[in-house]
Each structure stands twice: as C-alpha cells, then as structure tokens.
Amino acid sequence: MRKWIFLSLIGLATSFSANSQVFNRYSELGLFGGVSYYMGELNPGKQFFMVRPGGGLVYRYNTSRRFAWEIHGLYGSVQAEDARSGEDNQILRNLSFRSQIIEFAGLLHFNFFNYEIGNPETPATPYIFGGLGLFRFNPKADFQGEWIALQPLGTEGQGSPVYADRKQYSLMGANIPFGFGVKFHAFGRLGFSLEWGLRKTFTDYLDDVSTTYADPDVLFATHGELAALLADRSLVNPGKINAGRQRGNSTNKDWYSFAGLTITYKIVPRKAECAAYK
Numbered sequence: 001m002r003k004w005i006f007l008s009l010i011g012l013a014t015s016f017s018a019n020s021q022v023f024n025r026y027s028e029l030g031l032f033g034g035v036s037y038y039m040g041e042l043n044p045g046k047q048f049f050m051v052r053p054g055g056g057l058v059y060r061y062n063t064s065r066r067f068a069w070e071i072h073g074l075y076g077s078v079q080a081e082d083a084r085s086g087e088d089n090q091i092l093r094n095l096s097f098r099s100q101i102i103e104f105a106g107l108l109h110f111n112f113f114n115y116e117i118g119n120p121e122t123p124a125t126p127y128i129f130g131g132l133g134l135f136r137f138n139p140k141a142d143f144q145g146e147w148i149a150l151q152p153l154g155t156e157g158q159g160s161p162v163y164a165d166r167k168q169y170s171l172m173g174a175n176i177p178f179g180f181g182v183k184f185h186a187f188g189r190l191g192f193s194l195e196w197g198l199r200k201t202f203t204d205y206l207d208d209v210s211t212t213y214a215d216p217d218v219l220f221a222t223h224g225e226l227a228a229l230l231a232d233r234s235l236v237n238p239g240k241i242n243a244g245r246q247r248g249n250s251t252n253k254d255w256y257s258f259a260g261l262t263i264t265y266k267i268v269p270r271k272a273e274c275a276a277y278k
Contacts, residue, residue: 030264042081097208105133105134127182156212
C-alpha cells in the first residue's frame with residue numbers, strides 16, 4: 001500500500017510538472033526608447049556621459065520561458081567634448097564631435113527565471129543578452145555653427161602618401177552588443193523591459209581620434225585648410241609644433257551604449273482548427 005501511495009504521488013507530481021511546463025512559442029513586437037552615449041578618447045571612462053535620446057523597433061521570438069531571440073533596429077546619437085571632461089590634458093586638446101548611430105543586431109536573451117507574458121505565475125525576471133550587430137556612424141565637428149563631416153577630411157593624415165600607413169576608415173562597422181535588464185508584464189499582452197547594453201566596436205574612429213597629430217602642411221595640401229584647422233584645435237600652440245605628438249590611443253577601440261525601456265505586444269499564435277469543425 002505504501003509503495004502504491006508513493007508511486008501515485010510521484011505520478012501526480014510528474015503530471016503537474018508536465019502541465020506546468022506547457023509552453024506555446026510566441027512573438028513580441030515593440031518599441032524601444034531611451035538614451036545613447038559613447039566611450040573613447042574624448043570620454044575614457046564615464047558611464048552615461050553626455051547622453052542623447054535613442055529609440056527603435058524590436059522583434060522577439062520566445063522559444064521557451066528561459067530563451068528568446070531578438071532582432072532590432074535602433075537609432076541614436078553620441079557626442080563628447082574635451083572641454084567638459086574635467087581633465088586638464090583633454091581640455092587643452094579641445095576636440096569635440098557628435099555622430100548619429102544606426103544599428104541592426106541579432107541577440108539571444110537568457111531569463112534567469114521562467115517568464116511568459118500574460119502568465120501570472122511568471123510575472124518578472126532579470127535577464128542577460130548578447131549577440132552580433134552592424135552599425136553606421138559619421139563623426140562631425142562644429143565649426144563656426146556648421147557641423148562638418150570629419151572622415152572625408154583625413155584629419156590624421158589619411159589619404160596622404162606621407163602617411164601611407166593610415167587608411168581612410170569605414171563608416172560601417174561590426175559590434176558585439178551585450179548587457180542585462182529586467183522584464184515584467186502587468187497589462188494583458190503588454191511586456192516591459194528595462195535594459196542597459198554596451199557595444200564593443202572594432203573601430204577607434206567613432207570620434208575621429210586615434211593616433212598622432214599629422215603635419216598641418218600635409219593636411220592642407222591633401223584636403224585643404226579646413227582639414228588642418230579641425231585636426232588640431234589645441235588651446236596652446238596649435239599647428240606644426242604638435243605634429244607627431246599623441247592625439248589619441250589607437251590600442252583602445254571605441255564603445256557606445258543604449259539604455260532604456262522597451263514596450264512589446266505579445267502576438268499570440270493562431271490555434272489550428274480541428275478538421276471535424278471545418
């Protein structure tokens with residue numbers, strides 16, 4: 001009798017566990033809104049420095065209560081100014097930039113707890129994510145009230161035979177997005193995600209600053225007076241005296257980040273109709 005009772009309890013527990021694990025895959029479609037910022041030569045380490053608005057579209061496909069795939073397209077902008085750094089050497093360098101960021105990426109989410117929109121038994125979870133992405137940028141500097149694209153000017157000697165080892169950088173790049181957040185739901189099919197994600201890039205020219213100052217005479221001859229003026233905006237002795245001196249740090253690649261709130265709507269898959277009722 002005890003053996004049968006024990007086996008019956010195991011059977012009930014197994015049955016309950018199996019029922020509780022029933023999961024129908026579903027999609028989410030939504031909007032992201034938040035901020036974007038950058039870290040590099042003009043901002044070596046301050047998180048959330050000179051943030052700018054960012055937003056985009058998000059699609060997720062939930063394969064289980066623990067895993068979800070995401071595809072998104074995000075738009076933001078990043079900026080920094082040596083004058084606002086609080087560091088004497090940066091203030092004297094006096095460079096600044098801003099750039100639009102357009103990103104497309106694919107991510108994998110891992111939920112630490114079971115999570116399913118619309119299921120009161122799985123209301124919230126922290127999560128982490130990682131993936132691969134592509135982004136476009138275009139650094140510009142303010143000159144007499146006009147924003148000038150810096151890449152065509154070759155501000156570090158790109159395009160000149162004198163600096164043949166310095167190739168013009170691409171405005172497209174790959175990145176590795178990763179980060180963490182919290183998901184929760186409360187209103188029917190609506191889901192919410194608060195997240196912070198960093199982007200490791202493989203370029204050091206998000207800010208148009210990487211190596212050493214180029215000879216202003218070479219810049220003038222190659223790209224004109226504007227290139228020489230925007231390459232060296234030092235507060236002390238700008239010009240030929242700085243040629244060859246450190247302008248940036250090519251060993252450290254630039255980063256950027258998005259942080260904010262995503263609101264998604266759960267798209268419930270249609271149930272197949274029974275043939276007998278067609």
